[in-house]
Amino acid sequence: MKLLSTMAAGLLTSTLCWAAPGDQVDFPADYKTNFTPYLSLNRTQNHDQYIRLYINNKGLSGTQENGQLPYGSVIVAEVYKAKKDADGNVLTSKLxxxxxxxxxxxxxxxxxxxxxxxxxxxxxxxxxxxxAFKPDGKRVNKDLTACAACHAPYKDSHHLFSYEHILTEQAMK
Incomplete structure (x- = not known):
């Protein structure tokens, strides 16, 4: 019996150690109705995309002493292609x-x-x-370390591009 529990503990430990980036993130199917939209703008990393951001209630509950959002915070970004003209140039509004x-x-x-x-x-x-997911919720096979690398330099804003906007939304609650 002791051998079986040692083997089970080893298997559990090796399973946890082999978790890949994104494996434990589920598609939040209710984000449009249960999350708060807090920002829509041109995507800074891609010149031909537009992004709309949402955050769950846990993320809006406030920050910890170190300024971090609490564990369980979820941010959703709807990524849209930008409209282009016949020559392939990105179209912009008067704004x-x-x-x-x-x-x-x-x-x-x-x-x-x-x-x-x-x-x-x-x-x-x-x-x-x-x-990353398709709009219908199916997981996209994407190099998630590239996402982490893009956010890594933003240590002062807890690795979030929109940190100040989240704080503003928290203050309004």
Whole structure:
């Protein structure tokens, strides 16, 4: 019996150690009705995309003493292709914002204890985990370490591009 429990513990430990980035992030199917939309703008990383951001109630509950959003915070980004003219140039409104076109991707960030261990050294980003889904909720096979690498330099804003906007939304609650 002791041998069986030792084997089971070893199997559980090896399973947890082999978790890949994004494996434990589920598609939040209710994000449009149960999350708060807090920002829509031109996507800074891609010149031909527009993004709309949502956050769950846990993320809006406030920050911890260190300024981090609590574990269980989930941020959803709807990523849209930008409209283009016949020559392939991105169209913008009179306000200078890209005009959204095709709904292309749902990117999800979830702050989960231990998520940093799933990423290469230096890309743990304070336990933010990443996943990508098609608009219908099917998982996209994507290199999530690239997502972590893009967010890694933003240590001062807890690895979030929109940190100040989240704080503003929290203050309004």
């Amino acid at each position: 200078g914002q890209r005009l959204k076109d095709k709904f292309a991707l749902v990117a999800v960030m979830e702050r989960r204890e231990g998520a940093a261990a799933e990423y290469p050294e230096g890309l743990g980003n304070d336990d933010w985990d990443f996943a």
